[in-house]
Amino acid sequence: MQTIETPVLICGGGGAGLSASIFLSALGVESILVERHTTTSHLPKAHYLNQRTMEIFREHGIADSIYTRGSKAENMGAVAWYTSLAGDGPLDRKMIYKMDAFGGGNTSQTYARDSACRSGNYPQLRLEPLLREHAERSPLAQVRFNNELLSFEQDASGVTSTIRDGVSGETYQVRSKYLVAADRGRTSGPTLGIKLEGPTGLVDMVSTHFSADLSPYIDDDSPLIRWFINPEGGGSWGSGAIVPMGPNSYDRHSKEWVVHFAFRPDDPDFDEAAVVPRMRELFKLPNLKLEVHKVSHWIVEAVLADKYRGGRAVVIGDAAHRHPPTTGLGLNSGIQDAHSLAWKLAALVRGQATEKLLDSYEAERRPVAARNTRWALFTFMNHFVIDAGLGMIPGAPPAANAAAFATLLSNSDEGETARARAHEVIQTQRTEFTAHDLEIGFHYTSGAIVGDGTPPPPRAPMGDVYHPTTRPGHRLPHVWLEFGGKKVSTHDLCGRGRFVLFTGSKGQAWKQAATAAAERFGVELQSHIVGNGGDCVDSTGVWEKLREIGDDGAILVRPDVHVGWRVQVMPGNPGQALESALGKILGQ
Numbered sequence: 001m002q003t004i005e006t007p008v009l010i011c012g013g014g015g016a017g018l019s020a021s022i023f024l025s026a027l028g029v030e031s032i033l034v035e036r037h038t039t040t041s042h043l044p045k046a047h048y049l050n051q052r053t054m055e056i057f058r059e060h061g062i063a064d065s066i067y068t069r070g071s072k073a074e075n076m077g078a079v080a081w082y083t084s085l086a087g088d089g090p091l092d093r094k095m096i097y098k099m100d101a102f103g104g105g106n107t108s109q110t111y112a113r114d115s116a117c118r119s120g121n122y123p124q125l126r127l128e129p130l131l132r133e134h135a136e137r138s139p140l141a142q143v144r145f146n147n148e149l150l151s152f153e154q155d156a157s158g159v160t161s162t163i164r165d166g167v168s169g170e171t172y173q174v175r176s177k178y179l180v181a182a183d184r185g186r187t188s189g190p191t192l193g194i195k196l197e198g199p200t201g202l203v204d205m206v207s208t209h210f211s212a213d214l215s216p217y218i219d220d221d222s223p224l225i226r227w228f229i230n231p232e233g234g235g236s237w238g239s240g241a242i243v244p245m246g247p248n249s250y251d252r253h254s255k256e257w258v259v260h261f262a263f264r265p266d267d268p269d270f271d272e273a274a275v276v277p278r279m280r281e282l283f284k285l286p287n288l289k290l291e292v293h294k295v296s297h298w299i300v301e302a303v304l305a306d307k308y309r310g311g312r313a314v315v316i317g318d319a320a321h322r323h324p325p326t327t328g329l330g331l332n333s334g335i336q337d338a339h340s341l342a343w344k345l346a347a348l349v350r351g352q353a354t355e356k357l358l359d360s361y362e363a364e365r366r367p368v369a370a371r372n373t374r375w376a377l378f379t380f381m382n383h384f385v386i387d388a389g390l391g392m393i394p395g396a397p398p399a400a401n402a403a404a405f406a407t408l409l410s411n412s413d414e415g416e417t418a419r420a421r422a423h424e425v426i427q428t429q430r431t432e433f434t435a436h437d438l439e440i441g442f443h444y445t446s447g448a449i450v451g452d453g454t455p456p457p458p459r460a461p462m463g464d465v466y467h468p469t470t471r472p473g474h475r476l477p478h479v480w481l482e483f484g485g486k487k488v489s490t491h492d493l494c495g496r497g498r499f500v501l502f503t504g505s506k507g508q509a510w511k512q513a514a515t516a517a518a519e520r521f522g523v524e525l526q527s528h529i530v531g532n533g534g535d536c537v538d539s540t541g542v543w544e545k546l547r548e549i550g551d552d553g554a555i556l557v558r559p560d561v562h563v564g565w566r567v568q569v570m571p572g573n574p575g576q577a578l579e580s581a582l583g584k585i586l587g588q
């Protein structure tokens with residue numbers, strides 16, 4: 001049997017695996033990706049890309065394509081709840097509430113302050129081909145669709161994987177130093193003995209991707225997600241939600257849409273034949289012309305892998321965590337897992353780090369996934385709180401719920417009170433649609449972070465307030481600086497495999513320390529003085545407010561743009577302090 005050698009084998013060509021391929025190539029690491037299907041997924045699935053993901057895509061030259069091809073900012077800054085799209089009954093075509101979402105409306109200044117990137121919206125079925133195109137562009141990556149990983153085994157120096165080529169039907173072996181399992185756990189889970197723990201089988205979601213002209217029934221282009229709640233449907237998840245799928249625009253003129261319905265797993269009413277009449281009923285458009293592209297089912301669960309690593313194999317994406325799509329953390333976390341892992345694998349492959357650095361992947365990413373998993377379930381369940389906030393009683397006869405709706409929409413004192421209550425209750429769903437802290441405020445604690453004993457910033461219980469900080473473990477705050485005559489984000493100075501040391505106007509001695517440390521560990525370590533006489537100018541003064549160090553202090557940023565170490569004032573021997581910190585991060 002033929003054997004091919006590569007430093008890294010990636011199993012799975014979904015969003016996480018393709019991202020891993022791109023990120024490894026950007027770091028100069030060769031890889032082979034195998035995907036058992038002949039094409040990327042035809043299922044609509046994820047669409048919302050949060051600011052952290054877009055920052056990572058900006059680092060890799062992908063963000064602009066997403067902004068150009070995906071939703072415009074003005075078509076994704078809100079979500080809204082309606083009774084129906086059409087119909088001429090007294091309760092039809094009513095907007096119950098609209099709220100800011102994804103960095104739109106009143107949150108736009110805060111989101112723009114905290115990141116160089118706005119969030120994006122680009123359906124997964126269009127994103128994956130774009131990622132595939134980027135992955136295939138690198139001569140360092142072999143991207144092999146229609147190739148299935150059949151089995152793998154490990155020894156002290158590597159992983160031997162057996163793969164079947166779907167075209168020839170022949171099997172071959174790949175010998176790699178590491179295996180990145182982005183296969184939703186299908187093959188890696190049983191082989192590594194990984195257990196996904198947590199509640200499963202909660203709800204059966206049916207997502208229908210269809211084409212229809214809904215423009216005559218929509219008069220507001222700002223919501224990205226439109227929820228329908230009416231007494232007949234039984235509540236928000238039971239009633240359904242629609243999302244535009246483009247491809248050319250994501251406003252009322254979107255040609256394609258997806259509608260999500262939720263059912264109890266034992267509900268017999270979910271078969272595909274039932275979906276189209278149900279859609280027409282939901283929209284109150286009994287004669288709507290539509291073409292169904294795909295009906296897919298997925299079980300809502302909130303499960304987390306009990307371990308992220310088995311020897312030289314590491315899991316990312318849905319192989320490590322699966323949870324409801326509410327808060328849109330699934331694909332985003334998978335891409336961020338890939339980013340977090342790539343620089344560590346690159347450092348290992350280059351011999352700059354020890355296996356301890358690989359251990360830090362689980363130590364850092366698993367707690368983030370644990371929080372995301374719980375959060376996604378919480379925000380999923382909160383839709384039932386919204387139903388209650390509208391006066392709906394689960395299981396009550398439609399007439400009782402219709403009476404509650406009639407009050408809610410009535411021109412009366414009771415109606416005004418019911419609406420005020422509904423609006424306050426729906427605002428709690430900002431935990432899903434303005435989860436700013438969940439998205440960019442997560443932080444790591446591990447052997448690859450040298451803590452300084454300071455406490456984390458206060459945590460907003462609703463997850464909507466992010467506090468920028470340079471505390472070790474946190475994502476470096478984004479600040480616009482002037483560098484080389486250009487306006488750049490602090491993030492633009494980082495990433496792409498580099499360690500970066502930021503210091504202030506009295507930090508000249510750090511430059512020499514950085515050069516020596518880079519040489520000692522064989523890593524790229526750039527230093528920047530921000531302030532008088534430095535190479536970076538903080539003309540707005542924002543960096544000085546956020547940096548949390550003195551003019552002679554230093555902040556060491558890892559290649560994943562998380563702070564690895566900081567010191568508020570220059571120690572007696574800055575070179576020694578920096579080398580000690582860098583050595584710890586690299587596990588040396």
Ligand SMILES: Cc1cc2nc3c(=O)[nH]c(=O)nc-3n(C[C@H](O)[C@H](O)[C@H](O)COP(=O)(O)OP(=O)(O)OC[C@H]3O[C@@H](n4cnc5c(N)ncnc54)[C@H](O)[C@@H]3O)c2cc1C
Binds near residue numbers: 046317
């Ligand atoms: C309806 C829906 C809406 C969602 N909305 C959002 C959202 O708005 N935002 C968000 O972030 N997330 C969302 N998600 C979640 C998101 O789609 C998933 O988290 C994401 O697809 C996970 O990506 P992945 O690459 O880890 O896994 P997958 O996309 O499942 O890819 C795994 C790949 O591995 C391949 N594979 C498996 N075994 C083998 C093998 N042995 N050999 C070769 N290949 C193999 C499979 O064929 C597959 O292509 C949503 C999910 C659903 C279902």
